[in-house]
Amino acid sequence: xxxxxxxxxxxxxxxxxxxxxxxxxxxxxxxxxxxxxxxxxxxxxxxxxxxxxxxxxxxxxxxxxxxxxxxxxxxxxxxxxxxxxxxxxxxxxxxxxxxxxxxxxxxxxxxxxxxxxxxxxxxxxxxxxxxxxxxxxxxx
Numbered sequence: 001x002x003x004x005x006x007x008x009x010x011x012x013x014x015x016x017x018x019x020x021x022x023x024x025x026x027x028x029x030x031x032x033x034x035x036x037x038x039x040x041x042x043x044x045x046x047x048x049x050x051x052x053x054x055x056x057x058x059x060x061x062x063x064x065x066x067x068x069x070x071x072x073x074x075x076x077x078x079x080x081x082x083x084x085x086x087x088x089x090x091x092x093x094x095x096x097x098x099x100x101x102x103x104x105x106x107x108x109x110x111x112x113x114x115x116x117x118x119x120x121x122x123x124x125x126x127x128x129x130x131x132x133x134x135x136x137x138x139x140x
Contacts, residue, residue, distance in 0.1 A: 007082040009101050011055055012109070013037035015075050019059075019067040031064035033057035033071070033103075035079060056100040057081070063106060074112040080105040 016034040023029055038052045057079055059067050071077065081103040090096050 009079070009081050009083055011035055011037055011057075011079045011101065013055070013076070015071055015073050015077065016054065017073045019064075019071050021064055021068040028061050029064035029068070031059040031067040033059065033067060033079075035077070035101075056098065057103050058084075058100045059103045059106065063103065067106065070108065070111070071106075072112045076109040078105075078107040078109055079103050 013035045016036050019031040019033050021029055021031045033056075035055045035057050036052050037055065038050060040048060040050045042048055079101060081101045083099055084102050085097055085099045087095060087097050
């Protein structure tokens with residue numbers, strides 16, 4: 001029997017703040033996003049309830065640059081990625097853990113325009129894919 005597992009996350013929500021972008025020693029962009037997802041329901045008494053979850057999203061390279069240029073607090077986005085838990089030490093030397101979504105794709109569903117900004121451009125989704133040279137043959 002083959003064992004199978006999957007690490008896949010799809011979230012749709014609103015950005016809680018503008019992306020925070022930093023650069024690695026090699027010059028690669030890394031963006032940190034905070035995404036809110038909210039669910040609502042009615043209790044047996046008919047009372048409307050609401051719960052918001054906050055998710056940490058990490059985006060790399062050209063997608064991080066896209067986030068820096070086009071995403072702003074309040075924008076509704078869809079994120080496709082995987083979960084990653086990492087260990088770090090806080091300022092007091094205590095070991096801490098955090099779970100983040102490593103984003104593969106981000107889709108802007110509704111944007112919030114900053115004053116003087118342009119409409120968002122489409123991100124380059126070719127990262128990690130080999131470019132094909134020449135004409136492709138159609139197999140039929």
